[in-house]
Amino acid sequence: MGSSNTEVEALMGGEYAQGFVTQIESDTLPPGLDEAVIRTISSRKGEPAWMLEKRLTAYRYWLTMREPEWAAVRHPPIDFQAISYFSSPKKKPQLASLDEVDPELLATYEKLGIPIEEQKTLAGVAVDAVFDSVSVATTFRETLAEAGVIFCAMSEAVREYPDLVRQYMGSVVPHKDNFFAALNSAVFSDGTFVYIPKGVSCPMELSTYFRINEAKTGQFERTLIVAEAGSRVSYLEGCTAPMRDENQLHAAVVELVAMEDARIKYSTVQNWYPGDDQGRGGIYNFVTKRGECHGDRSHISWTQVETGSAVTWKYPSCILRGKDTVGEFYSVAVTKGHQQADTGTKMIHLGENSRSTIVSKGISAMHGSNAYRGLVRVAAKAENARNHSQCDSLLIGDRCAAHTFPYIEVKNPTAKVEHEATTSKVSEEQLFYCRQRGLSQEDAVSMIINGFCKQVFNELPMEFAVEAQKLLAVSLEGAVG
Amino acid sequence: MNQLIRHYQQTAMRYIDSRHGSDGDWLTGRRQAAVRHFAELGFPHSRTEAWRYTGIEGLMRQGFELTDRFDAFPRHAVMRRFLREPTAARLVFVDGLYQADLSDTGLVGVRVGSLREAMAVGDRQVLEAVGSLSGLGDHGFEALNLAALQDGAVIRVSAGVTVQQPIELLHLAGKGATGRAMCPRHLVMLEADASANLVERYLAMDGETAYFNNLVCEITLAERASLVHQRIQQESAQAYHLCDIHLGLQGEADYQGVNAAVGGAWSRTRVHCRFAEPGANCELDGLYLAGEGQLTDFHLDLDHAVPYCDSRENFKGILHGGGKAVFDGLIQVREQAQGSNAHLSNANLMLSRRAEVDAKPQLLIHADDVQCSHGASIGQLDDQAIFYLRSRGFDEGQARRLLCQGFANEIVERFQSASLREQLSEVIGQRLEE
Numbered sequence: 001m002g003s004s005n006t007e008v009e010a011l012m013g014g015e016y017a018q019g020f021v022t023q024i025e026s027d028t029l030p031p032g033l034d035e036a037v038i039r040t041i042s043s044r045k046g047e048p049a050w051m052l053e054k055r056l057t058a059y060r061y062w063l064t065m066r067e068p069e070w071a072a073v074r075h076p077p078i079d080f081q082a083i084s085y086f087s088s089p090k091k092k093p094q095l096a097s098l099d100e101v102d103p104e105l106l107a108t109y110e111k112l113g114i115p116i117e118e119q120k121t122l123a124g125v126a127v128d129a130v131f132d133s134v135s136v137a138t139t140f141r142e143t144l145a146e147a148g149v150i151f152c153a154m155s156e157a158v159r160e161y162p163d164l165v166r167q168y169m170g171s172v173v174p175h176k177d178n179f180f181a182a183l184n185s186a187v188f189s190d191g192t193f194v195y196i197p198k199g200v201s202c203p204m205e206l207s208t209y210f211r212i213n214e215a216k217t218g219q220f221e222r223t224l225i226v227a228e229a230g231s232r233v234s235y236l237e238g239c240t241a242p243m244r245d246e247n248q249l250h251a252a253v254v255e256l257v258a259m260e261d262a263r264i265k266y267s268t269v270q271n272w273y274p275g276d277d278q279g280r281g282g283i284y285n286f287v288t289k290r291g292e293c294h295g296d297r298s299h300i301s302w303t304q305v306e307t308g309s310a311v312t313w314k315y316p317s318c319i320l321r322g323k324d325t326v327g328e329f330y331s332v333a334v335t336k337g338h339q340q341a342d343t344g345t346k347m348i349h350l351g352e353n354s355r356s357t358i359v360s361k362g363i364s365a366m367h368g369s370n371a372y373r374g375l376v377r378v379a380a381k382a383e384n385a386r387n388h389s390q391c392d393s394l395l396i397g398d399r400c401a402a403h404t405f406p407y408i409e410v411k412n413p414t415a416k417v418e419h420e421a422t423t424s425k426v427s428e429e430q431l432f433y434c435r436q437r438g439l440s441q442e443d444a445v446s447m448i449i450n451g452f453c454k455q456v457f458n459e460l461p462m463e464f465a466v467e468a469q470k471l472l473a474v475s476l477e478g479a480v481g
Numbered sequence: 482m483n484q485l486i487r488h489y490q491q492t493a494m495r496y497i498d499s500r501h502g503s504d505g506d507w508l509t510g511r512r513q514a515a516v517r518h519f520a521e522l523g524f525p526h527s528r529t530e531a532w533r534y535t536g537i538e539g540l541m542r543q544g545f546e547l548t549d550r551f552d553a554f555p556r557h558a559v560m561r562r563f564l565r566e567p568t569a570a571r572l573v574f575v576d577g578l579y580q581a582d583l584s585d586t587g588l589v590g591v592r593v594g595s596l597r598e599a600m601a602v603g604d605r606q607v608l609e610a611v612g613s614l615s616g617l618g619d620h621g622f623e624a625l626n627l628a629a630l631q632d633g634a635v636i637r638v639s640a641g642v643t644v645q646q647p648i649e650l651l652h653l654a655g656k657g658a659t660g661r662a663m664c665p666r667h668l669v670m671l672e673a674d675a676s677a678n679l680v681e682r683y684l685a686m687d688g689e690t691a692y693f694n695n696l697v698c699e700i701t702l703a704e705r706a707s708l709v710h711q712r713i714q715q716e717s718a719q720a721y722h723l724c725d726i727h728l729g730l731q732g733e734a735d736y737q738g739v740n741a742a743v744g745g746a747w748s749r750t751r752v753h754c755r756f757a758e759p760g761a762n763c764e765l766d767g768l769y770l771a772g773e774g775q776l777t778d779f780h781l782d783l784d785h786a787v788p789y790c791d792s793r794e795n796f797k798g799i800l801h802g803g804g805k806a807v808f809d810g811l812i813q814v815r816e817q818a819q820g821s822n823a824h825l826s827n828a829n830l831m832l833s834r835r836a837e838v839d840a841k842p843q844l845l846i847h848a849d850d851v852q853c854s855h856g857a858s859i860g861q862l863d864d865q866a867i868f869y870l871r872s873r874g875f876d877e878g879q880a881r882r883l884l885c886q887g888f889a890n891e892i893v894e895r896f897q898s899a900s901l902r903e904q905l906s907e908v909i910g911q912r913l914e915e
Contacts, residue, residue: 070530395849398819404844409534410859413800413831422854423846 028087033080035059038186041086045155045190048162058175058185065179071342072371072403073311075247075284083218083249085187140204147203149233150195154222157193164195168226172255172292172319180251180286180313184220188253191221196231196262205461207236210252218249225255227262229295234265236464247275247310251286260295260322265303267460268316269468272308279338279367282310289316290346293325293354301328302345303459305468307475310339315373317346320354320382327356330456332468334475335368335400344374344405349385349415358389361453364400365476371403378415385412391421394452396445396476446473485541486523486621490516493628496547505603511612515627518617525620532620534807534839535749535778540721545662545693547629551576552657554686559583559653562684565900569646572634575653577663577694579632590642591677596633596666607635610668614699614727614755623725626664626697633666633696636679640672640703647711647898650681654717658692667698671706671734678709680898685717685744693721700727702734704758709737711896713905715744718774722748730790732758739895740767742777743908749778749807756790756818767796768892768905770912771804771836778807781825785813785851789820797892798829799885800836801913808838812853813845821848825855830888832861832881882913 029037038059042052067078144151150161157165175185192208210221227233250272256264266289275282285308291300302316318327329345347356362370370393378385393402404421426448434444450457450469457465497512504512524541525532554575560583563571570593573583579595586593599607611627618624634650650667671677683694694716702708716722722745728736742748754763769777783792798806812823829838842855862884870880889909896902 393844393846395846395851398849399816400849401847402844403846404842404855406842406857408838408840408857408859410829410831410838410840413834413836413861415831415859416861417857417859419840419842419857420854421842421844421856422852423844424852425849 028084031082031084033083033085033187037085041187041189044086045158047155047158050162050166051158054170054175055186058182059187061175062179062182062186065182067179071313071373072369072405073313073340073342075311075340078247078249078284080183085218085220086189143203147200148197149200149202150193151206152193154188154191154193154224157224161193161195164226165193165224168255168257169222169224170255172257172290173253173288178288181253181288184222184251184253184288188220188222191223191252193223194225194233194235196227196233198228199230201231202233205234205236207238209238218251220250221252223252223254225264225266226257227259227264229260229262231259232263234461235267236461237266237268238271247282247284249284249286250309252288254287254289254316256291256300258291258293258295258298258300261297262295263299264291265301266291266316267464268304268306269464269471270304270306270308270312271471274308274337274339275310277337277366279310282339283308285309285312285314287314289314290319291317291327292319293322293327293351296322296351297324298322299326301330301459303330303456304332305456305460305471306331306333306341306343307471309341312339312341312343314343315345317348318356319348319350320356321350322354323351324353325351325355327354328459329356329358329360330459331360332363332453332456332472333361333370334363334365334472335370336365336475338367340369342371342373344372346375347377347387349376349378349382349387352381352383353385354382355386358387358391359455360389360391361456362391362393362402363396363449363452363476364393364402365396367399369401369403371405372421373405375407375409376417376419377409378412378417380411382412383414385415385417387415387417389419391419392452393421393423394449395423395425446476449476486520489625490520492547493519493625496629504600505608507605508600508608508611512628515617515624519621519624519628522618522621522624524622529620531780531809535776539747540693543691543721544660546660547625547662547664549578549631550657550661551578552655554653554655556583558686562651562653564647564649564651564680564898566898567646568649568680569644571649571651573651573653574632574665576655576657576661577631577652577665579634588644590639591644591648592635592637593648594635596635596668597631599635607668610670610699610701611666612699614701614729615697615725619725622695622723623697625662626666626695629662629664630666631664633668635668636677637670638672638675638677638706641674643675644677647678647680650679652683652694653686654684654690654692654694654720655686656690659690660692662693662695665694665696667696669698669700669708671702671708673703674705675703676707678897679711680901681710681712683714683716683722683744685715685720688718690717691719692717693723695723696725698724698726699729700736701729702731702736704732705734706731707735707737709897710739711898711901712738712740713901714740714742714748714750715908716748717744718746720745724750726750726752728752728754728763730754730756730758730761730763733760735762736764738763738765739892740765740779741892741896741905742767742769742779743905743912745777746774747776749780751780751782753782753784754792755784756787759787759789761790763790763792765792765794765796766892766895768889769796769798769806770909771798771800771806772912773802773804776805776807779809781810783812783823784815785818785821785823786815788818790818791822792824794825795892796827797888798838799832799889799909800829800838801832803833803835805837806839808840808857809843810841810855811843811845812855814848814851814853816847819848819850821851821853823851823853827855827857828888829859830861830885831859832885882910885913886910
C-alpha cells in the first residue's frame with residue numbers, strides 16, 4: 001500500500017518489545033526426557049506419590065504416540081530430548097510479601113508492564129506470575145480467601161488441596177487426548193489452580209502472567225479452574241518470552257469445569273516471541289484448552305487475542321454437556337513475518353438447548369499464515385442445539401495466506417447450525433474514504449483493522465481490551481505501511 | 482485390506498489381458514501404470530481426510546467384478562427414457578457399454594462417438610486425452626477406472642460451433658450390471674468459441690439391481706468456449722455411484738453445471754475444477770435428496786491457479802428417513818491468483834430424527850486481492866411458515882411438502898430443460914410423500 005519502502009523498514013524496527021532476558025540465577029535441569037527426569041520434577045516439587053504415578057502413566061502413553069501432522073503449519077521437527085523440562089529461579093521467593101521477591105524479577109514484570117505492585121493497591125486484579133516453570137508470586141490471596149476462593153500455584157494445590165486436584169485434573173483433557181496433552185501431563189511444571197465455591201462470585205478478576213526466560217527450556221503449564229454451582233469467575237492470562245534464535249516449546253493444558261449455573265470467562269492475550277522477520281526463533285505454542293459445561297445452564301466463554309508465537313496450534317473448546325448450556329469463542333489471531341497459526345474451536349453439543357457462538361477474526365500480513373479450524377458437533381440427543389459461526393479473514397500483502405476449515409457434524413434434526421466465512425483484503429473504498437477525510441494511510445488501516453476486530457475486543461475485560469488494541473497496533477506496525 | 486487390494490489388482494490385470502489386441506500398446510501401458518498406481522494408493526479409508534465421513538465398507542463387502550457384459554433391453558423401454566425435448570445428438574449406454582443402434586450421432590461440426598470405437602481404431606488423438614486432466618487418478622477407485630475403463634462418450638465440438646439443442650448422454654443399468662463395476666470415462670472437448678449443452682443422466686431399468694458405477698468425466702473448455710452441463714443421478718436403490726468430474730478451463734471459458742443426486746444407496750460426486758488461464762468462470766449448482774439407507778456425498782474442489790477467475794457454488798440438500806449427506810467444498814486460491822472471486826453456499830434441510838449431515842466448506846487462500854466467502858447451514862422447516870400455510874387451509878403434510886419444494890426449486894430452476902425440471906419436481910414430490 002501507499003507508503004515507501006524506507007518507511008516500512010523504519011517501522012519494522014519497532015520489534016518485539018518484550019524481548020529482553022532477565023539475568024536471574026536459575027536452577028535448570030539438563031536437557032533430555034526420561035522417567036528419571038519426571039521423577040526429579042515430581043520430587044523437587046514435593047509431590048505425593050499419586051501425582052508421580054499420574055505423570056509416569058502419561059509419559060508411558062506419550063511414548064507410544066506420534067506427533068500430529070494435520071495442522072496447516074510447517075516447522076522443523078522438534079527434538080524432545082534437546083529441551084530442558086524444568087527451570088526455576090534459584091532464589092525461591094518468599095510469598096509472604098512482594099518486597100521479598102527478587103528485585104530483578106520485579107523489574108522484569110515492570111518492563112513487561114505487569115503492575116503487580118500497582119495493582120495490589122489500585123486495580124484490584126489478583127495476579128499469579130509464572131516465571132519459566134515456577135509460580136513466583138500470587139497477590140491478593142487473603143482477600144480471595146475471605147470469599148472462599150482458592151487461587152494458587154498448581155504445585156501448591158497438589159500439596160494443599162490434593163482431593164480437588166485429583167478429582168478434576170485430567171477430567172476434561174485426559175492424558176490420552178493428544179500428543180502434546182500427554183507430554184504436558186507427564187512433565188507439567190506449574191500453573192494456576194482456581195476453585196470458586198458454590199454460589200460465590202469471585203470478587204475480582206484473576207490473572208496469570210506466563211514468561212519463558214531461560215534458554216532451551218520448555219514451558220508446560222497446567223491450569224485448572226473449577227467453578228461450583230452458581231459461581232462466577234473471570235480469568236485473564238498473558239504470555240511473553242525473550243528473543244532467542246532457537247525455537248522454544250510451550251505446551252500447556254487448560255481445563256475448565258463449570259457446574260450448574262456457573263459462569264467462567266477465560267481471556268488470553270498471547271504475545272510469545274514470534275521469531276524475527278526471517279522466521280528464526282520464536283515460540284512453538286501447542287496448547288490444549290477445553291472447558292466442560294457440566295451442569296445445566298452453565299456458561300463458558302473463551303476470548304483470545306493471539307499475536308505472538310512462531311507457530312500456534314490451539315483450539316479452546318467447549319463440551320456442552322448440561323441442558324441450556326452456553327459456549328462462546330471469540331478470537332483475533334494475527335500472523336505477520338513468518339508466523340503461522342492454526343487455531344479455532346470445538347463446540348460439542350451434548351445437552352438439550354445448548355447454544356454456541358463462534359466469532360473468529362484472522363489477520364494475515366507479510367508471510368503470515370492463519371488458519372481457522374473448527375468443529376461443531378451436534379449429538380443425536382442434543383435437542384434444539386443452536387450454533388452460529390462467523391470466521392472472517394483479512395489479508396494484508398500478497399504473500400500471506402488465510403484458510404478456513406470448519407467441520408459441521410449434525411445428528412439431530414432440531415439443530416440449527418450456521419457457518420459463514422469471508423476472506424478479503426482491506427477494501428480500497430474504505431481506505432479511500434478515510435484518506436479523503438484526512439487520515440493517514442497507516443491510521444486508516446489501523447482504524448479499519450480495529451473495527452474488524454471490535455466484536456472480539458468487546459468481549460475482553462476493559463483493561464485487556466485497551467492492551468489488546470495497542471498490541472494489535474504494535475504487531476501490525478510495518479506490515480500495513 | 483492388502484488382500485483386497487491384491488485381489489482387485491489381479492482382477493484388473495486379467496481385464497487388461499482380456500482386452501489384448503483391442504487397445505493398442507499405448508493404452509495398455511497406461512492401464513498397467515494405473516494398476517500400479519492403484520496398488521500404491523489402495524482404497525480410501527476413514528483416516529483419509531477426503532473420505533472421513535464416507536465409508537466404503539458396504540461396497541467392499543458387496544465386492545464387484547471388472548467385466549464387459551450387458552443385457553439388451555427392448556427398444557421401446559429405452560426410448561421411453563429419452564429426453565423429451567429434441568436433441569442434437571444422443572449417446573446411449575447400457576450397463577456401461579455404448580449402444581450404437583439406440584444412439585444418434587450425425588452432427589456437423591461436432592464429433593460424437595464412443596471411447597470403445599476410438600480404442601478399437603487406435604485413435605491417438607482421443608486416447609491421449611484420457612487422463613489429461615485426471616492423471617492416473619487421485620484415489621484408488623479412479624485409478625481402477627483407468628485400468629479397467631470399458632467405454633465412454635467422446636464429444637468434441639469444433640471451434641466456433643454452437644450446438645443449440647442438448648447432446649444427451651443416457652446411462653441405463655439393468656440386471657446385466659448386477660455385481661459389476663462399470664468403468665465408463667467421458668471425454669468432452671470444446672474448442673475455442675464453441676458452445677454446447679450436455680444432458681447426462683444415470684437411470685436404472687429396475688429399482689433393485691446392485692452394481693457399482695465408477696465413472697470419470699474429463700471436460701476441457703478452450704478459450705471462450707461455454708458448456709451447460711445438466712446431470713441427474715437416479716441410480717437403482719441398491720447401486721453405488723462414484724463420479725469424478727475434472728474440468729480444465731482455458732481463458733474466459735464458461736462452465737455452468739447443475740447436478741441432482743436423488744438415487745443410489747451410496748453416491749459420491751467430486752467436481753474438480755482447475756482454472757488454467759485468466760478470465761474463466763465456473764458455476765455449480767446441486768441438489769441432493771437422501772432418504773432411508775442412502776448416503777449422498779458431494780466434494781467440490783475449485784482450484785484458482787491463475788488470476789481473475791470467478792466461481793460460484795450453491796448446493797442444497799434434503800434429508801429424510803435415515804438419510805446421510807456429506808458435503809465438502811474447497812475453494813483454493815493460489816499465490817498468483819489475484820482478483821479471484823469465489824463464493825460457496827451449502828444449505829441442508831433435516832426432516833427426520835435419524836438423518837445426519839456432515840458439512841465441511843473450506844477456504845485455502847494464498848493471495849490478498851480476492852473476494853472469497855462460504856456459508857453452510859443446517860436446519861429444519863420454519864414452524865411459522867408451516868403455521869401460515871395451515872391457516873390458509875393446507876394440511877400439515879401439504880404445507881411441509883410445499884416448503885420443501887420451494888427450498889429445492891432454487892436449484893431445480895437451474896436446469897434449462899423443462900422436462901428435466903418436471904421430472905425432478907415429480908421425484909421430490911414422491912419422495913416427500915413417503
